Structure formats: structure tokens, C-alpha cells
Amino acid sequence: MKIQFWGTRGSLPTPLTNQDLQNKIAAIIQLIQADDIINQDAKQRFISRLPEQLVSSIGGNSACISIANGDTHIIFDAGTGIQQLGRTLIKNSVSKTLHIFFSHFHWDHIQGLPFFAPAFNKDFNITFYSPVPEFESYIRDQMRYPYFPITMDNMLAQLNFVVLSHGYIALPNMLIYARSMNHPGGCYSYRIQTENKVVIYSTDTELSQADFEKTKDNIQYFNNADMLIIDAQYTLGEALEKQYWGHTSYSLAIDFATTWNIKKLVLFHHEPTYSDKQIYKNYNSAKWYKDHIGNTQLELFLAKDGLVFEL
8 A cells, every 4th residue: 555645734824934044054054063064975965864854845735645556546535635646646546546535625635626637627427425424515615716727527537426425435455434533623533454554534624532442443443553644733722722613632632542453644734824943843743742652662753745645
């Protein structure tokens, strides 16, 4: 199973600013020693030793991830990250059959769809999924005048719309379950199950006490998952100040992963006002907290555009 992140920001796209870039350059310059620039090999060694946050970016695209298993290619959410995914699929995809699942229909999760190149290519067959009965009208409405100059009727791909009325669907090599989570206006997480792996995608989630309770449904859905990709937009202080805004703190996400014996936790849906520096600061705090509570078995990752996992 290949999991790739195309957009990891929450609420709205967040481009890297000129000031952010200059701060990275200034920090790198401060680390340079005379021996680091004596020849090309020394320069390469210096670059290879630099902290990740100085030589890369979290990225600015809003939510979109893809999961491929065999010939089955599924996509979760159509934030601005789906534009880059679409270009990649046009160039490299062998399979022309795509499955797109929506967590919910806030702008940051649908605004990339009008720019998804495969939708305008007659060779592709695209099926959209949601448990929301009227979801087809929701995604069509953003591509209508005066919001957008062309409609979905201009898309050349074969388009299909499937309402997940039973809360799950079986695809080749995958079984996908939907579960309602706590978020203003509603939001669905998805459990992706293959023959031997389980991944849970749970963006825009405000965890509550009920999510930690050892009920039969919770155990079946969360327990022993191989990977949890979850909204971790806030610090704990921010989560308390912004209760009912529909997002989770990184510390609560770690508590949740610990409760359900999850193996890999990916912190996702980053706060749009945060610079890369602040996000990495939170990530370092999250790693400290994980070890502080004694969960040394949990593997903790920071979602960023371009991140790839092979499970």
C-alpha cells in the first residue's frame, strides 16, 4: 500500500512567504563553517546534515492524500493538493479508474476539484463517494456561475456518484468504512483495510471522550490500526480556547493513538497561520510528549506535501 500526501494544510492554502524563505536561508548561513565550503563534496555533506525544517517545506496545499494498492487508486478529499496529484496521474498513471472520497464539503476540502486534470480527460473513469445523500449537488454547485467559469458538465471523464448508504464499500484489494466524527456541519473519517494493513484517515476531527471509550464500535474501528492520519491543528491551549471549532491538539491525538494501540501516527491538517518553524516546534513538543507518557512504540510523523509511505 502506497500512501502519498498532496496537501496537508487546514482551513485554507498557505504558501511559503518570502519572509519564511529568508528566515530559512539566514538560519542556514549561521550554521556554515569554513570547512563546509572548501569543495563540492563538503558543500553536499553540509547540506545533508541540515535540519529537515531548513531544507524543505511543509507545503501550502489544502487536504488531499492518495492511497494505491495494486490497481486500485483512491483519493481522500479534493483540496488544492489534488491539482498536483492530477498532473502526476496524467503523466504516470497506468490505471485510469479513480475513486475519490470526501470527508466533508468545507472549501479547503473541495476547492482543488475544478483543477483536477484527469476529470477533463475522456480516458479516465472517476467515482465520487460520500455518506451524505445530497453530496453530488454540493460539489457541482462550486463549479457554477458566479463561482467558477465552467461547470462539471465540461468534464470529459466518466463521472459516477455513490452514496455510502451502508457506511462502507468494497473495492478491489480494499475495504473502506466511513464513520461520522465530531466537526461543525459534520465530517467523516475513513478506515481503509487491505488483506493485512489498516489505515484511518480522520481529518477535521475534534476528539471527544466518547472516542476514547472501549465500546464495540470503537474497538472495531480504531483498535490496532497500522496508521492514523489525524487532524492535529492545535496546541492543547489552543484546543481549549477553540472548543467546538472542530479540530484536535497534537497531544490529544497522541493520547488517542496510545489508547487504541495505533502503530504510526501522522499529524495532519496544519494551522494556516503557522510557519514551518512553528509546525516543527509543535512536532518536537509532540515527540517529547509521546516519550513523556511512555509510549515509545508509537512512530510519530509530521504530514507535509510530498510525504510518501509504503506499508
